[in-house]
Amino acid sequence: MGDIREILKLCAECIKGNLGEGDLLEKLLAEARKLGLSEEFARRLLGLMLDERHRIRGEVTPPSGLKLREFASKVQELQRGGEKVMRLELGEPDFSAPPSVVEAACRALQEGLSKYGPATGIKELRQALASKLSERFGVDLKLDNVVITAGGTFAVYGSIEAVTKPGDEVVVIEPAWPLYAHQIRWLGRRVLAIKTRFEDDWDPVEELQEKVSKLTKLIILNYPNNPTGKILDKGSLKAVLELAEDVGAWVLSDEVYMDFCYKDRFVSTLEFPIEKKIVVNSFSKTWGMTGFRVGYIVSDPEIAMKVARAQNTAMTCIPEFVQRAALAALNDEESARRNVELVGERLKILYEELSKSKLIEVKPPEGAMYVFPRIKIKGFDSWKFAWMLLERKRVSIAPGACFGEDYNNHLRISAVLDGEPLREACRRIREAIEEYS
């Protein structure tokens, strides 16, 4: 009879010791096999021990973008108090859903399309997406490859659940949308952060090749990127996908900004013949439908079913009238084109205006809805600056620190204001930077 106290004693030694994750896992797996225990048990045990090591060493978990939410609340408070604030901190377009979408939602509501539906989403929308994406990217997708989700957020959440287990390592490329790491930790998986740099043109390939290993179960990509606007060229994307294939890891490619591509043609991960891929997308950005909460994943049918099952477990299904609205959006290419053009013009303005300051380094925008300039001031504190900018100039931006601890000398500025106000906001940002230094 194994003594449970002895187990804990040994665990404590391991946790407090210095053996690396890879070594620990290898030993655990070999021993589990011998003892007739499952690989999953060994992996989860490792995850548990690493979590506890983390806790004991007092390693602080980053704040998951919660501070940005508090900041946004403060901005709203000012606005409610009658103050005018030029808001550039949001990850949400200022344009609303087009009339075609609103009408489709209302029509569906009036027709009583508000009953329980399949957790996979309705067939019409899945089929329409399969056809549209097949045509656009020259691939052959079927309805079974597509599952409709509660926004891009659940698409990512459900995908992480579908292809990894607690304790597994998931790679996030920083700077990154904070929710990735937050979701990974929330689900009991472990984050391996890969850092990219302004001076390397945000290229992740080398760092990935160095850090990704057999321990890696999933790599999350997001191009066009939030916050940098970077788009990975086809060669680099190929290198990353091959690397994932080499180590047996899944790739989750978050392509919610795919339409906001201002540099060549957008190349989707769908176009590559690797097996372990999930593409995530959303109607939120292209059609200004953030509050509808509708997105989708594309993967092999088995993974698609797993994501549907996760969605069924958490929320049964998503409203059919919302899905009918999404279907209308898909057919409203004119609105999509107009929105994409609008954001492109604004990104040019942001680039032009911010470049006027010698203290601001900004790259020509490639895609998404953001610029992520670097501030050439030693010891620059992006949070301090954000508060100062808000208080003195009534402009709000997202501090670089929200996207990874190495980005405190960056700002994320969103293309969510029209031309003239946007120029004015940039003028104020330049002024505030001068005053800061």
Add this chain to the structure above:
Amino acid sequence: MGDIREILKLCAECIKGNLGEGDLLEKLLAEARKLGLSEEFARRLLGLMLDERHRIRGEVTPPSGLKLREFASKVQELQRGGEKVMRLELGEPDFSAPPSVVEAACRALQEGLSKYGPATGIKELRQALASKLSERFGVDLKLDNVVITAGGTFAVYGSIEAVTKPGDEVVVIEPAWPLYAHQIRWLGRRVLAIKTRFEDDWDPVEELQEKVSKLTKLIILNYPNNPTGKILDKGSLKAVLELAEDVGAWVLSDEVYMDFCYKDRFVSTLEFPIEKKIVVNSFSKTWGMTGFRVGYIVSDPEIAMKVARAQNTAMTCIPEFVQRAALAALNDEESARRNVELVGERLKILYEELSKSKLIEVKPPEGAMYVFPRIKIKGFDSWKFAWMLLERKRVSIAPGACFGEDYNNHLRISAVLDGEPLREACRRIREAIEEYS
């Protein structure tokens, strides 16, 4: 340096041994304290070992209602093929959302209320619910006690996440809506099933007193009950809540059928001054809004925030136009009253008609939308009967086996058809029962 292989060897002995959960946990907790490891680590380790024991012993996890979904798909297929099926297997009212609700949703859509919103839900709806519930149950709820969720489903899911940890024990009272156990296992918690019986009038108190222990972290209640229609009287509810308090467990009271109460006044768990309580509710049943996916939880502000955080993590927020529809529903008491009356009349018909068979024992309905009769045939197989009934008589019901393995001689029949068709369906059920025996 602790040897990780030795750990696994000892774990394997423990897993394959016969030491009970309580003993294992006690030893683990005592040792963890001595070693400076967290209680959470010890608990999660135990959960892990018990899961593995479960796997090794080949204990089969119940099918989580998936079979019922397959059955429903088959029914839909028949319907699409032009067959008329009288559907009584659904957990969904046949009435649709009232015009007031549809109009409110459309108005909100047209006003552009389709942007990101707070993960807690909009203040207006939270405040309206706090006021309404306070008045109805004589309590003093504030906006901070209420969080709007993606249906009752996420309300339960987020609540389990908020008050328990992986490895924790959660009590479910059977017969039960299969999603409870499914969610609990999905989240890595452990199910302790309490069985109630027809001949004891479905009373759970005694069995709870016997099985609930310090290991129990959460007890899920659901009255008026799906599938039995049972309503716990005030004395029994009090006894259960006191028991929970004694062992330090949380109570989650799923009150989605609270309006469908045909026996005295409905007594909510909100009325009891215990601290560790969460009440779950939904707009789905009372107003026929199943496909809107909107519900809510009521708890202390700290737990409410945790549920909101879970929702934020999984889906960012829920659509504002859906919440505006819910607000309109709350003010449409007339529709609620009409729906509740309708279901009440149908339950009476079900009781009356099913009582005509000597092979069917059915209790006078107390609440919810179901009857859960017992079939007096030795060796009765509820799944076999359901298929036979569908094939021969074109009536669909939910087999009792869906709600727990002890209920194979029961059927769940939903009050979701109008009077005359409902009588006809009951006639066919009686016939089929005669033919079965």
